[in-house]
Amino acid sequence: MRWSDFPKWGRQVADWTARYHEGLRERPVRAQVKPGEIAAQLPGTPPEEAQPIEDILADFDRIVMPGLTHWQHPRFFAYFPSNAAPASVLADSLIAATSTQCMLWQTSPAATEMETVMMDWLRQALGLTDSFHGVIHDSASSATLAAVLVMREKALNWQGNAAGLTGQPRIRIYASNEVHTSVDRAIWIAGIGAENLVRIPTQGPLRAMDPAALEAAIEADKAAGYLPAGVIACTGGTGTGACDDIAATCDVAARHGLFTHVDAAWAGSAMLAPEFRTLWAGIDRADSLVLNPHKWMGTQFDLSTFFVKSPEDLTRTLAIQPEYLKTQGADGIINYSEWSVPLGRRFRALKLWFLIRAYGLDGLRTRIRNHVDWAQALAERLRAHPEFEIVTEPVLSLFTFRYAPEGAGDLDALNADLIQKINDDGRIYLTQTRTQDKFVIRFVAGQFDAEERDIAMAYDVITEIAATL
Ligand SMILES: *Cc1c(COP(=O)(O)O)cnc(C)c1O
Numbered sequence: 001m002r003w004s005d006f007p008k009w010g011r012q013v014a015d016w017t018a019r020y021h022e023g024l025r026e027r028p029v030r031a032q033v034k035p036g037e038i039a040a041q042l043p044g045t046p047p048e049e050a051q052p053i054e055d056i057l058a059d060f061d062r063i064v065m066p067g068l069t070h071w072q073h074p075r076f077f078a079y080f081p082s083n084a085a086p087a088s089v090l091a092d093s094l095i096a097a098t099s100t101q102c103m104l105w106q107t108s109p110a111a112t113e114m115e116t117v118m119m120d121w122l123r124q125a126l127g128l129t130d131s132f133h134g135v136i137h138d139s140a141s142s143a144t145l146a147a148v149l150v151m152r153e154k155a156l157n158w159q160g161n162a163a164g165l166t167g168q169p170r171i172r173i174y175a176s177n178e179v180h181t182s183v184d185r186a187i188w189i190a191g192i193g194a195e196n197l198v199r200i201p202t203q204g205p206l207r208a209m210d211p212a213a214l215e216a217a218i219e220a221d222k223a224a225g226y227l228p229a230g231v232i233a234c235t236g237g238t239g240t241g242a243c244d245d246i247a248a249t250c251d252v253a254a255r256h257g258l259f260t261h262v263d264a265a266w267a268g269s270a271m272l273a274p275e276f277r278t279l280w281a282g283i284d285r286a287d288s289l290v291l292n293p294h295k296w297m298g299t300q301f302d303l304s305t306f307f308v309k310s311p312e313d314l315t316r317t318l319a320i321q322p323e324y325l326k327t328q329g330a331d332g333i334i335n336y337s338e339w340s341v342p343l344g345r346r347f348r349a350l351k352l353w354f355l356i357r358a359y360g361l362d363g364l365r366t367r368i369r370n371h372v373d374w375a376q377a378l379a380e381r382l383r384a385h386p387e388f389e390i391v392t393e394p395v396l397s398l399f400t401f402r403y404a405p406e407g408a409g410d411l412d413a414l415n416a417d418l419i420q421k422i423n424d425d426g427r428i429y430l431t432q433t434r435t436q437d438k439f440v441i442r443f444v445a446g447q448f449d450a451e452e453r454d455i456a457m458a459y460d461v462i463t464e465i466a467a468t469l
Pocket residue numbers: 080138139140141142180182234236237238263264265266292304
C-alpha cells in the first residue's frame with residue numbers, strides 16, 4: 001500500500017467508523033467468544049507475499065469484530081468507561097498521520113507548547129489553583145509511579161537514584177485498602193516493597209482513611225526507625241468509588257512533612273462540574289494529582305493527566321540528559337520526557353484541544369451530570385425493588401448492588417450467576433467487586449453517547465434476568 005492508495009482506504013475506514021458507532025446498540029456489549037477462538041482463525045505463520053488491503057479489512061470484520069468487547073457501546077456499564085468522542089478520534093487520526101515523537105521541545109515544538117496550554121486549560125476547567133503544573137502521561141499507573149519515585153527521592157534526600165536503597169532506612173507509604181492496584185505496583189517498582197505500603201483503616205459512608213489512624217501509623221513508624229515518605233489518597237476508588245478526606249489527609253501529611261498524591265483517575269473528570277468538587281475538598285493542598293481524561297471526559301485512550309506542585313522535584317527525580325538529548329541553546333523550553341518514566345511520547349495534547357473545542361466545557365459537563373443523574377435514578381429504582389439491595393451508595397455515577405430475594409441461600413453465588421447471565425445476554429455489560437465481605441455488582445454510567453433510555457434498559461435487563469434464576 002502506498003500513500004496514493006490512502007484516500008480510498010482512509011475513506012472506507014472513516015465510513016466504517018461512523019457506521020460502527022451508530023450501530024453499536026445492535027451488538028452484544030461483551031465479546032461472546034470462547035478462549036482461543038480468535039487465535040484459531042489466524043494463520044500460524046506470517047505471509048511472505050504482500051496481501052491486498054481489501055482482504056485485510058475484510059478479515060478485520062470477519063475475524064476481529066466478533067472478538068471485541070465494545071467499550072464505546074452506550075450500554076457499557078462495567079469497570080470504568082474508556083471513552084472515544086468522535087472529535088478526539090479525529091485528532092488521533094492526525095496524531096497517527098504525523099506520528100511525531102514528542103520527547104523534547106525541539107522534536108515538535110507545537111506538541112510541547114500545546115501540552116503546556118492544554119494542561120493549563122484543564123487546570124482551570126477543574127477549578128485547580130495555578131500552583132499546579134500539568135503533564136500528560138500514558139496512564140494513571142505511570143503517573144502514580146512517578147509520584148512514588150518523587151516521594152522516595154525526597155525522603156532519601158535525593159540519594160535513591162544514585163546510591164540505591166541498600167543501607168537506607170525503610171521507606172513507608174500510607175494508603176487505604178480502597179486505592180487502585182497501580183499503587184501497589186508503583187511501590188514494588190520503586191523498590192520500596194509491598195510490606196512498606198501501610199494500609200490505613202477507613203471510616204464513614206465514603207470509606208475515607210481515618211486521619212487519626214494515619215497519624216498514629218506515621219508516629220509509630222517514626223518511633224520504630226522507619227522513614228515515612230508519602231501518603232496516597234483516592235477520590236473515586238476503583239471498587240466502590242471511595243473518597244478520602246483530602247483536607248484532613250493533607251493536614252496529617254503536612255504535620256509530618258510528607259508528600260501527598262491523589263489518585264482521581266476516574267472521578268477527576270467530574271470536577272469539570274463545580275458541584276462535585278466537595279468530593280476532593282482540599283485538593284489544592286495536595287502535592288500531586290492524577291486523572292484520566294481517557295476515562296470519563298471523552299478523549300480516547302490513552303491520555304492521563306498528572307498535575308504537580310513542583311515540576312522541579314519531578315524532573316530532579318526523572319530527568320536524565322545524555323549528550324544526544326541535550327537541546328543546545330534553547331532556553332526557557334520544557335522537555336516533557338523529563339516529567340515521566342518513558343522517553344518517547346505521542347502528541348496526546350491534540351486530543352484535548354479537539355475535545356474541549358468541539359464540545360465546550362459545557363457540553364462535557366452536561367454529559368457527566370447526566371450520567372450521574374441517570375445512575376442515581378437507577379439506584380433508586382433498584383432500591384425500591386423488594387428483591388434488590390443497594391450495597392454502596394452512588395458516588396457520582398458508580399454504585400454497587402446485589403440481588404437478595406427472601407430465602408435465597410448463598411447470595412455471593414446467586415449474584416455471580418446473575419452477572420454471568422446478564423453478560424451472556426449481551427444487552428448490557430456489568431462487572432463485580434467485593435465490599436463488606438460481599439460479592440456485589442458494580443454499575444457505572446459514563447459512555448459518551450449514552451442516553452437515559454440506555455440506563456433505563458439496565459433496570460429491565462437486570463430485573464428480567466434475575467427473575468429467571
Ligand atoms: C483506572 C484507574 C487506575 C489505572 O489507570 P491506568 O490509566 O489504566 O493506569 C488507577 N486508579 C484508579 C482510581 C482508576 O480508576
